[in-house]
Amino acid sequence: MKMKKQSSKERPLVEQTKHAAGQYGGFSFGGVQPDGVQIVNPLEPGTLFPNGAKAAVLLTFDVEGNYGNGTGSVQQEISNYELICSRLRQNGIPATFNIVAKMVEDHGVKFVEQMLASGSEIAPHGYVHDLNKYYGGDKVYAGHYGVPENQMQINQGLQVFCERFPDEVSGYRLPYGHFNEFSYNAIESGNLKWASHVGIDDFINPSNGYGTQPFQIRMGNKLYNLVEIPLDTQTFDWPIWIACPKANKLFVDAVGAYCESRNIAFVRTPAGGALIWKRRILEAVSNDRVFTLLCHPINLTLENESWGNPVEQFLFPTIDLLGELQRSKKLWVCTCQQMADFYRSINNL
Numbered sequence: 001m002k003m004k005k006q007s008s009k010e011r012p013l014v015e016q017t018k019h020a021a022g023q024y025g026g027f028s029f030g031g032v033q034p035d036g037v038q039i040v041n042p043l044e045p046g047t048l049f050p051n052g053a054k055a056a057v058l059l060t061f062d063v064e065g066n067y068g069n070g071t072g073s074v075q076q077e078i079s080n081y082e083l084i085c086s087r088l089r090q091n092g093i094p095a096t097f098n099i100v101a102k103m104v105e106d107h108g109v110k111f112v113e114q115m116l117a118s119g120s121e122i123a124p125h126g127y128v129h130d131l132n133k134y135y136g137g138d139k140v141y142a143g144h145y146g147v148p149e150n151q152m153q154i155n156q157g158l159q160v161f162c163e164r165f166p167d168e169v170s171g172y173r174l175p176y177g178h179f180n181e182f183s184y185n186a187i188e189s190g191n192l193k194w195a196s197h198v199g200i201d202d203f204i205n206p207s208n209g210y211g212t213q214p215f216q217i218r219m220g221n222k223l224y225n226l227v228e229i230p231l232d233t234q235t236f237d238w239p240i241w242i243a244c245p246k247a248n249k250l251f252v253d254a255v256g257a258y259c260e261s262r263n264i265a266f267v268r269t270p271a272g273g274a275l276i277w278k279r280r281i282l283e284a285v286s287n288d289r290v291f292t293l294l295c296h297p298i299n300l301t302l303e304n305e306s307w308g309n310p311v312e313q314f315l316f317p318t319i320d321l322l323g324e325l326q327r328s329k330k331l332w333v334c335t336c337q338q339m340a341d342f343y344r345s346i347n348n349l
């Protein structure tokens with residue numbers, strides 16, 4: 001299926017209201033910072049990880065087909081998982097797949113079984129991706145809703161996986177990384193270990209970044225019993241080769257600003273993206289840091305005359321590089337659950 005880049009009619013990803021309900025939270029994307037998030041006990045740079053490396057990289061995927069704003073082919077996405085998981089297995093590295101629960105209800109469990117067979121972790125990415133599809137109206141994000149809607153999004157998301165894969169789920173990533181305190185209350189009450197919503201850095205408003213290192217999250221007076229794993233909300237796949245530079249200018253500008261600061265070319269193709277990710281990974285190694293990558297596999301199904309197969313041009317070079325660095329013990333490539341367990345053990349949580 002030939003698809004062009006989206007037109008300027010694309011809906012801006014970050015909309016005006018941070019959190020229409022609650023006192024805290026919002027987005028960590030597009031120059032915006034959520035309200036009231038405090039960092040407690042961030043993991044020290046240079047920490048020695050279980051395999052002897054002093055740096056760690058987490059490869060995370062938001063598995064969402066067309067349940068969000070993705071425009072690729074959900075069938076192609078699902079059939080790609082066999083190849084993606086076999087590449088992970090060949091390299092001996094795991095990933096974390098955050099999956100829209102409704103997608104499992106609608107499309108079956110085979111692709112999820114492939115992920116687990118690769119040694120990877122699964123976690124919910126919402127029950128539905130966009131809450132307006134459930135409640136109607138314009139409100140899309142969890143942080144726009146109150147207690148019952150957040151409980152529904154978390155509990156129904158968990159239920160789909162717990163019924164099919166008992167004891168596999170230990171964390172949660174909400175759609176768009178958009179949350180409020182009601183979201184975190186619901187995640188904590190689900191007896192989970194980790195959440196992953198806030199951005200590592202912000203190349204538009206540098207003071208908005210939360211740093212690369214996992215921490216324990218506090219909002220207002222409440223310290224949550226959850227390990228927050230910050231993620232790359234700047235140079236993730238979508239702004240590199242898909243997002244419209246007009247409708248989602250801040251996102252595309254952020255990637256441009258990263259490339260400019262590192263003196264590398266910003267080429268808006270999957271192959272160009274692989275070079276940006278390579279730089280991110282090598283920086284984690286040389287700075288003894290944790291870094292959490294984010295890819296949306298629906299975007300790997302987009303064909304365009306300017307590029308070849310994004311699975312081969314973007315994802316495979318990344319997986320191969322991570323495998324090589326893991327084998328040479330320069331890196332610990334781990335899942336969110338492994339990172340959360342490690343963090344909890346050294347902080348006695």
Ligand SMILES: [Zn+2]
Nearest residue numbers: 062064175176
């Ligand atoms: Zn998503």
